[in-house]
Amino acid sequence: MSDALTGVWETLASQAPFFSELLWEHLQISATAILIALVVGGVVGILISEFQRAARPTLGVINFLYTIPSISMLGFLIPFSGVGDATAVIALTVYALLPMAKSMHTGLANVDPAILEAARGMGGTRMQVLARIKLPLAAPVVMSGVRSMVTMTIALAGIASFIGAGGLGVAIYRGITTNNAAMTMAGSLLIALLALVADFLLGLVERGVVRHRRRTRGGLVAAVASCVVALAFAGYGLLAPATGKDTIRIATKPMTEQYILGDMLKLLIEQDTGLKVEMTQGVGGGTSNIEPAMEKGDYDLYPEYTGTGWNLVLGNDGTYSEGQFDTLRQEYADRLNMRWVGMYGFNDTYGIAVRSDVAERYGLRSYSDLAAVSGRLTFGAEYDFFERKDGYQALCDAYGLGFATTMDLDIGLKYQALSEGRIDAAVVFTTDGQLVSPGVTVLEDNRHFFPSYRCGTVVRQEALDAHPELVAVLERLDGAITDEDMARMNHEVESDGKDPETVAEEFLRGRGLLSSGGGQP
Amino acid sequence: MTAAIEYRDVSKSYGDKSVIEHLDLAVDRGAFVTVVGSSGCGKTTILKMVNGLVAPTSGAVLVDGEDIREKDQVELRRNIGYAIQGSILFSHMTVERNISYVPSLLNRGNRERTRAAVTRWMRIVGLPEELRDRYPDELSGGQQQRVGIARALAASPDILLMDEPFGAVDEITRGQLQTELRRIHDETGITVMFVTHDVSEALRLGTMVLAMEGGKVQQYAPPEELLRDPATDFVRRLVERERRRCSLPDDLLGRCEHSGAGSVGGDASSDLETIA
Ligand SMILES: Nc1ncnc2c1ncn2[C@@H]1O[C@H](COP(=O)(O)OP(=O)(O)O)[C@@H](O)[C@H]1O
Ligand SMILES: [Mg+2]
Numbered sequence: 001m002s003d004a005l006t007g008v009w010e011t012l013a014s015q016a017p018f019f020s021e022l023l024w025e026h027l028q029i030s031a032t033a034i035l036i037a038l039v040v041g042g043v044v045g046i047l048i049s050e051f052q053r054a055a056r057p058t059l060g061v062i063n064f065l066y067t068i069p070s071i072s073m074l075g076f077l078i079p080f081s082g083v084g085d086a087t088a089v090i091a092l093t094v095y096a097l098l099p100m101a102k103s104m105h106t107g108l109a110n111v112d113p114a115i116l117e118a119a120r121g122m123g124g125t126r127m128q129v130l131a132r133i134k135l136p137l138a139a140p141v142v143m144s145g146v147r148s149m150v151t152m153t154i155a156l157a158g159i160a161s162f163i164g165a166g167g168l169g170v171a172i173y174r175g176i177t178t179n180n181a182a183m184t185m186a187g188s189l190l191i192a193l194l195a196l197v198a199d200f201l202l203g204l205v206e207r208g209v210v211r212h213r214r215r216t217r218g219g220l221v222a223a224v225a226s227c228v229v230a231l232a233f234a235g236y237g238l239l240a241p242a243t244g245k246d247t248i249r250i251a252t253k254p255m256t257e258q259y260i261l262g263d264m265l266k267l268l269i270e271q272d273t274g275l276k277v278e279m280t281q282g283v284g285g286g287t288s289n290i291e292p293a294m295e296k297g298d299y300d301l302y303p304e305y306t307g308t309g310w311n312l313v314l315g316n317d318g319t320y321s322e323g324q325f326d327t328l329r330q331e332y333a334d335r336l337n338m339r340w341v342g343m344y345g346f347n348d349t350y351g352i353a354v355r356s357d358v359a360e361r362y363g364l365r366s367y368s369d370l371a372a373v374s375g376r377l378t379f380g381a382e383y384d385f386f387e388r389k390d391g392y393q394a395l396c397d398a399y400g401l402g403f404a405t406t407m408d409l410d411i412g413l414k415y416q417a418l419s420e421g422r423i424d425a426a427v428v429f430t431t432d433g434q435l436v437s438p439g440v441t442v443l444e445d446n447r448h449f450f451p452s453y454r455c456g457t458v459v460r461q462e463a464l465d466a467h468p469e470l471v472a473v474l475e476r477l478d479g480a481i482t483d484e485d486m487a488r489m490n491h492e493v494e495s496d497g498k499d500p501e502t503v504a505e506e507f508l509r510g511r512g513l514l515s516s517g518g519g520q521p
Numbered sequence: 522m523t524a525a526i527e528y529r530d531v532s533k534s535y536g537d538k539s540v541i542e543h544l545d546l547a548v549d550r551g552a553f554v555t556v557v558g559s560s561g562c563g564k565t566t567i568l569k570m571v572n573g574l575v576a577p578t579s580g581a582v583l584v585d586g587e588d589i590r591e592k593d594q595v596e597l598r599r600n601i602g603y604a605i606q607g608s609i610l611f612s613h614m615t616v617e618r619n620i621s622y623v624p625s626l627l628n629r630g631n632r633e634r635t636r637a638a639v640t641r642w643m644r645i646v647g648l649p650e651e652l653r654d655r656y657p658d659e660l661s662g663g664q665q666q667r668v669g670i671a672r673a674l675a676a677s678p679d680i681l682l683m684d685e686p687f688g689a690v691d692e693i694t695r696g697q698l699q700t701e702l703r704r705i706h707d708e709t710g711i712t713v714m715f716v717t718h719d720v721s722e723a724l725r726l727g728t729m730v731l732a733m734e735g736g737k738v739q740q741y742a743p744p745e746e747l748l749r750d751p752a753t754d755f756v757r758r759l760v761e762r763e764r765r766r767c768s769l770p771d772d773l774l775g776r777c778e779h780s781g782a783g784s785v786g787g788d789a790s791s792d793l794e795t796i797a
Contacts, residue, residue, distance in 0.1 A: 114609050121574050122623050122673075123599030132622075136613045 007182035008189060015499065018171075023190055025166030030157045030194075032089050034150055037096030041149075042142075044097070045104020046130070055105060066098045070156060074163045074284075082296050083289045084280070088160035088167075096153045103145020107138030143206040147199055154195040158187070162284035164251065164293070168194075173282050178256045179494040247276045248463065248470070251299040253286035256490045256500065257348065257431055257455075261303040263504035264477065265457065267514060272473045287312050295336065300463040301474075304340075305348060307451035309458070319390075320451040332458070339464060342474040343456035344481040346431055350450040351442045353428045355418050359441040366446040370425065371399045379403040380414055380423035398449045415440070430483050433490030476513055523586035525550040525680060525712040526571055531580035533566055533736075540566055541736045544580070548729075553706050553713045555727030557720055557759070563736045564716040565606060568682050571714065572601045584680070599623060599676060606684035606716075608669030610657040616643075616668050617653045623676040642671040647701055663694035670702065674711075683715045687722070699726055720759055724748065732756050 012019055044062075048055040068076075073091050081087040111134050119133045161169030168187045175184030248269055252262035259281055266277040280299065283290050291313050293299050304313075306328060310320035314331050332338045354364055354377075362373045370377075385391045386408065396402060403425070409417055414426045415434040428435065430442060457474050464470055489507060492498045508514040524547035533541040541563050548554050556564045569575040570582045573594045581588050589597055602623075610619050618625075620642055621635045643650065646667040657665055666686060673681055687695045703726060706713055717723050723730050724744040732739040732747065732755070740752035748764055751757035 112609070114605060114607065115611065117574060118603070118605040118609055119611070119622075121569070121572055121598060121603040121605065122626070123595050123597075123601075124622075124626055125595055128626055133611060137611075 004182070004185065008185045011180075011182040011186045012190075019168075019186065019190060022166060022168045022170055022187070023194065025170075026154070026157055026160075026168045026191065026194060029085060029088055029160055029165060029167050030092065030150075030154045033092035033096055033157070034153050036089070036093045037100045037149065037153070038146070040093070041097045041100025042104050045101040045142075046108065046135075048101070049105050049108035049134075050126070050130070059102065059105070062098045062101055065094050070095070070159050071162070074159070078163060078285075078289055078292075082298055083164035083283055083285075083293045084298055085160075085165045087163050088157065088165035092153050092156055092160070095156055096149050099145050099149040099152065103142050103149075104138070107141030107145070108134050110141060111137045140206070143202070147202045147206065150202060151195040151199050154198055155191060158191050161282065163289060164280045164283035166280070170281060173254060173284070174259065174500075177254045177282055178259060178500065180497060180499075182497075183499075245466070246274065247278050248301065248467070249278045249280070249299045251280045251283050251290045251293065251302040253290065253302075254282035254284060255286075256433065256493050257486055258282070258303055259500035260489050260493065260504045260507075261344070261455070263501040264508055265301070265303070265474070267505060267508055268473050268476060269470070271514060272476075273467065273469050275467060275470075294338065294458070294460060297460065297462070299460075301457050301459040301470075303344075303455055304458040305453035305455050306340075307349065307453040309340075311451070319448070321448055322452045322454060325454075333461070337461045339459050339461055340456050341459050341464075341471055342477045343454055343479065344477050344486075345454075345479040346481050346483045346486040347452055347454045348429055348431045348483075348486070349445075349453040351428050351430045351445065352425055353418065353435065353440045353442050354425045355421070356439050356441050358424050359443075364441070364443060366444040367399045367401070367449070368446055370443060371401050374401045374403050374425075377403055377424040378405045378407060378422070379425050380407040380409045380417055381427040382410065382414075383408045385427050395449055398447060431486040431490060433487055433492075433494045435487045436484075436491040480511060480513070481507075524548055524583070525552070525585065526714070527583040527586070528567070528570070529581045529583065531567075531570065531577045531582060533563075533570070533575065533578050539736060541577075544738060546731070546738065546741060548712060548714065550712055551710045553703070553726060553728040554715065554731055555723035555729070556714060556716045556731045556733065557718065557723035558733035558739075560718060562733045564718075564733060565684055567733075568684055568714055568716055571680065571682055572598045572603055599627060600678050600680070602673035602676070602678040602681040602711075604669050604673040604681070604683040604686045607688060608666050608686050610665055610668055610672070612657050615654050615656060616648070616660070619657070619668055620671045620675050622672055627676065638675060639671075642675050645674075645701075645705060646671045647697070662690045663698065666690055666694075666698060667701075670698070670705075674705070677709075679712060681711050681713045683713065685716055685718065687717075695722075702726065721763055724760070724763060732759060 044058065048058050065073075070091065073094065074087060077087045077090055081090055115133065115137070116129060119129045124132070157167050158169040158172060160167045161173045168191045171187030171190075172184050175181060175187060250262055250265055252258035262279055262281055266279055269275055269277050283293075287304065287308055290299060290302050294302065306322065306325065307320045309332065310316050310324065310328055314328070314335070320328075329340055332340060352367060352370065354370070358364070358377070362369070364370055364373070379392075381392060386406065392406070407417070407423055409423070409426070414423075414428065415432075415437075417423045418426055419439055428440075428442070434440075435442060457477070459470065459474065485507070489503050492503050493500050505514065526546075526548040528544045528546040531541060531544040532539065544567065556567065558564055566575055570577055571584065571589075573589050576590075581590070583589065584592070584597065584601075611622065614622070617636075617639050620639045624635050624638060639653070640650070643653065648664060648667050648671065652660065652664065657668070660668065666689075669686060670683075673683065687698050690698065699722065702713075702715075705711070715723075715726060717726075724747065727744055729741060730744050730747050731741050732752075734755045740747060740756045742750075742752070747756060748760050751760055
């Protein structure tokens with residue numbers, strides 16, 4: 001326990017600028033959603049109280065929206081508002097609307113009708129009664145609703161990173177995808193702290209609302225006003241155009257190697273050009289969300305895999321092989337106005353790994369070698385691989401494999417099962433960090449059953465037209481990283497607990513791609 | 522002279538339930554009408570018809586000779602002081618802001634004048650100046666009632682509607698408030714409709730008493746006439762205890778201290794002599 005806390009503390013201390021930026025983004029995203037919900041939810045609450053007949057259907061609709069799981073909500077929104085802060089703010093606002101509208105409605109509905117009759121009977125207009133009597137009397141109920149709405153929004157904003165928005169969720173998500181528990185805990189802890197502080201401050205305001213009597217009203221107004229101003233200020237940065245002309249926006253998928261690659265691209269671009277880089281690490285859903293955002297111009301470039309581009313992006317059938325690379329490039333240029341610039345060299349594809357002692361005993365090099373002895377071996381893969389059309393059965397058909405037994409295994413447990421001898425062979429990814437450890441041998445796909453997934457940078461042509469100097473920078477990574485290099489770097493992040501940026505920087509420096517003055521100390 | 526308030530064949534029913542039946546009544550300018558009757562007989566209902574909070578099912582209510590349906594409701598209400606049943610104050614407002622509620626609605630943005638008016642009304646209803654910035658829950662029951670009266674009077678209306686305003690105070694405070702109210706009436710000449718379920722209060726305060734039962738008028742007459750000459754059995758039972766307390770012969774009942782003639786206003790007794 002105390003070890004875990006020390007780890008969290010060290011993570012926070014060593015990466016203070018990173019976390020404070022995330023904290024600020026988190027505040028901006030939540031504050032914007034909160035402000036919009038305050039106004040819209042407040043107005044809706046007032047309207048349905050004034051026109052009672054509208055209350056039931058309206059609350060019904062909002063209640064329904066509220067029951068949509070947040071992940072699905074984001075999924076629905078992405079086609080409309082893309083990935084990024086806007087979608088996050090919309091989703092958070094939708095969730096914040098209900099508590100806001102409801103507490104406003106409840107607060108107003110619970111004002112003593114006799115008081116309202118007095119206010120009306122003495123000649124108050126509808127607006128005067130609302131503004132001078134109803135709202136002030138409803139304030140305590142509304143305030144407690146606002147408090148829970150604010151803490152909920154701050155907590156929920158943690159999922160914003162799933163769709164490429166910033167905020168502390170980035171730390172959580174990065175911690176999960178790069179096997180860094182301290183990072184995840186640090187992010188969660190800061191979210192909890194932020195929510196607690198916000199709740200505490202609102203508590204002060206709330207006490208002001210209830211106890212305004214002793215003080216002048218000016219005090220209360222000032223307290224509320226300063227809260228609103230602070231929120232508005234936080235929200236401003238978000239809505240204001242955040243990126244200038246000289247900013248390159250990089251996206252990465254939620255995978256360790258993509259974090260590392262993203263950092264490499266950023267370091268090189270910022271060293272070699274005058275451009276500023278804005279990075280969105282670990283966009284949830286990967287290609288399916290990043291690619292549409294590229295088309296909309298939200299991102300300028302991201303690391304992609306050829307096989308993924310062929311099947312998922314271009315929608316081609318069949319197994320991609322590198323012989324088709326020219327066609328791939330041409331279709332990207334014609335259909336998407338994007339270019340592949342700089343193929344890093346490694347190929348992150350499926351592979352079959354066997355325990356080294358098994359490989360030695362039977363002299364295994366390729367899948368065909370494996371076919372001869374597979375009847376004596378146990379094979380492991382994640383559940384999904386056994387289910388897919390192009391998965392286990394197709395593989396067996398292609399090579400005439402027939403394993404004695406098969407076993408469903410979680411991705412994270414495959415290597416453990418291999419080393420413990422529970423399985424002899426497994427489907428792996430060729431850049432898995434765990435491949436670095438001795439004891440496993442990756443066999444050759446001699447008949448090219450698996451599609452090729454060479455990795456390179458996909459860039460929008462418009463970004464290249466605007467900044468032609470980018471081409472030279474991106475080409476510096478051409479052929480620079482082997483499968484082994486990538487696996488080793490993944491290992492350093494996932495097992496040695498280094499952060500991706502450090503790993504990226506050390507690698508570039510080692511290759512002489514980064515001058516010693518550049519990057520961070 | 523047109524009546525200040527007039528009901529013309531007014532009926533009110535909620536669904537099948539008839540609450541007021543064929544009410545015909547004229548309240549003279551400057552009258553102090555007390556409305557008395559048991560709970561649920563329709564007192565509050567006829568009061569709220571004057572400022573349009575309740576609309577008659579049939580018939581018409583006239584204020585200053587004009588059908589209130591023809592008038593702008595907000596305008597109408599601002600010219601009629603209204604002390605709601607229980608004198609409920611606005612709990613989030615100070616005494617000063619409660620009292621200046623109606624003037625502030627009028628947007629006569631003259632702060633000085635409003636402050637001066639508040640000072641004046643606080644003095645008239647007997648509220649010490651230092652209560653000005655207090656909130657209602659920091660006042661005694663009697664003080665709250667006084668604020669309610671001041672709030673109803675603050676815009677100097679021509680008509681004052683009061684619905685059981687002294688319901689929740691002790692006997693001594695109630696007596697003081699009654700005296701205060703009668704004095705205000707005498708000084709301003711305002712037309713008052715005052716609802717109560719307390720017969721002695723009705724007889725003591727009213728220049729006219731409206732006795733109601735089951736949504737119908739039983740008698741509308743000066744207090745001494747009710748005592749001396751009850752129109753119905755209901756009125757007889759209503760005033761019986763007061764009659765016994767006075768233990769005066771019928772023709773001298775007007776001098777009874779429980780009637781408006783005896784205790785508060787001096788000039789009513791001379792009216793009595795002309796009637797008697
Ligand atoms: N909004 C309403 N709906 C139905 N019945 C009502 C309503 N308001 C008053 N009543 C009924 O009308 C009758 C007279 O009420 P009210 O004028 O308040 O009596 P009170 O003499 O006690 O002031 C009562 O029987 C009451 O139940
Ligand atoms: Mg009543």
